[in-house]
Amino acid sequence: MVRWQPDTRARLxxxxxxxxxxxxxxxxxxxxxxEAAGVTERTFFRHFADKxxxxxxxxxxxxxxxxxxxxxxxxxxxxxxxxxxALDGAAAFFPDERRAWSRSRQAIxxxxxxxxxxxxxxxxxxxxxxxxxxxxHGVDEPAATLAAQSCLTVFGVSFATWIADGENRPFAxxxxxxxxxLRALTG
Amino acid sequence: MVRWQPDTRARLxxxxxxxxxxxxxxxxxxxxxxEAAGVTERTFFRHFADKxxxxxxxxxxxxxxxxxxxxxxxxxxxxxxxxxxALDGAAAFFPDERRAWSRSRQAIxxxxxxxxxxxxxxxxxxxxxxxxxxxxHGVDEPAATLAAQSCLTVFGVSFATWIADGENRPFAxxxxxxxxxLRALTG
Numbered sequence: 001m002v003r004w005q006p007d008t009r010a011r012l013x014x015x016x017x018x019x020x021x022x023x024x025x026x027x028x029x030x031x032x033x034x035e036a037a038g039v040t041e042r043t044f045f046r047h048f049a050d051k052x053x054x055x056x057x058x059x060x061x062x063x064x065x066x067x068x069x070x071x072x073x074x075x076x077x078x079x080x081x082x083x084x085x086a087l088d089g090a091a092a093f094f095p096d097e098r099r100a101w102s103r104s105r106q107a108i109x110x111x112x113x114x115x116x117x118x119x120x121x122x123x124x125x126x127x128x129x130x131x132x133x134x135x136x137h138g139v140d141e142p143a144a145t146l147a148a149q150s151c152l153t154v155f156g157v158s159f160a161t162w163i164a165d166g167e168n169r170p171f172a173x174x175x176x177x178x179x180x181x182l183r184a185l186t187g
Numbered sequence: 188m189v190r191w192q193p194d195t196r197a198r199l200x201x202x203x204x205x206x207x208x209x210x211x212x213x214x215x216x217x218x219x220x221x222e223a224a225g226v227t228e229r230t231f232f233r234h235f236a237d238k239x240x241x242x243x244x245x246x247x248x249x250x251x252x253x254x255x256x257x258x259x260x261x262x263x264x265x266x267x268x269x270x271x272x273a274l275d276g277a278a279a280f281f282p283d284e285r286r287a288w289s290r291s292r293q294a295i296x297x298x299x300x301x302x303x304x305x306x307x308x309x310x311x312x313x314x315x316x317x318x319x320x321x322x323x324h325g326v327d328e329p330a331a332t333l334a335a336q337s338c339l340t341v342f343g344v345s346f347a348t349w350i351a352d353g354e355n356r357p358f359a360x361x362x363x364x365x366x367x368x369l370r371a372l373t374g
Binding site: 079080113116117118120121124142143145146147149150152153154156157161178181182183185186 | 266267300303304305307308311329330332333334336337339340341343344348365368369370372373
């Protein structure tokens with residue numbers, strides 16, 4: 001009989017991150033992660049296709065936070081106001097209690113080109129989704145793609161700032177400041 | 188005795204693109220490319236690490252075109268004027284006679300996620316180089332990274348426009364128009 005364990009996935013993620021940091025990403029196997037989380041390897045593979053995907057879980061929630069933000073904008077807001085709303089939506093995905101996890105995850109990704117490629121593909125997919133949401137919101141092309149890419153630009157700089165050593169401002173405050181800097185630059 | 192053939196590399200690239208389009212990227216081997224170019228497989232591997240790299244050759248010249256553009260900007264130009272100069276520099280890399288090759292290359296990349304990841308990594312590296320050139324030009328962070336990413340945003344939209352069916356304006360004209368649209372959006 002299989003007992004339903006809602007926290008198995010989260011336990012596997014925590015165990016994986018711990019092993020990636022302590023032992024190294026390349027030196028950690030799916031079997032090691034399963035063992036550290038107290039489950040079988042078979043259970044690991046019911047949750048994740050491979051060890052890499054542990055780091056890229058939840059893409060749909062991540063993208064959804066941006067898209068929800070786009071939808072929350074006013075119907076007549078100019079494109080950059082819609083982007084501001086998308087970034088406020090994304091901030092929900094980066095509460096302060098997630099900062100330590102995000103720092104560790106990024107350090108692992110930065111050290112592995114294959115993970116960087118995977119992360120870039122994720123962000124590229126996100127830009128495509130935000131552009132689609134902007135078009136649904138009434139923004140024409142190429143403005144929708146330009147605004148979506150600018151959203152990702154501000155997100156990228158904001159995220160790097162948010163996980164920087166010693167930084168403790170909330171994500172939303174940083175992203176608003178970064179968007180204002182972009183506007184000052186391009187205006 | 189080996190005869191020096193300055194055009195071997197270009198011949199291998201033309202042969203590879205032809206085979207990728209006609210036969211399919213997955214179905215083409217390095218040996219096929221060498222044969223089509225009339226050289227040995229060993230010669231192929233003296234020029235390229237694998238068939239994928241045939242599509243990603245010349246990264247240093249590509250990045251160099253942007254960086255030269257940054258350096259050509261006036262010392263007191265605001266960041267976006269430096270970006271405009273970088274895009275003008277990039278235009279030298281995309282003369283009209285290259286458009287057909289660029290269209291074919293992009294179609295192959297769009298059909299293969301692994302090639303998309305490689306392309307994204309290339310563009311990400313380019314953004315890092317442009318940001319470094321902007322800092323050398325006296326632009327502080329985070330403005331340098333915001334401006335470099337905006338440069339890539341404009342480049343991406345401009346390139347997609349340049350290779351679109353029926354488009355025949357030169358790259359520089361498209362990129363200036365796209366930059367003006369970004370400024371109108373964010374200003």
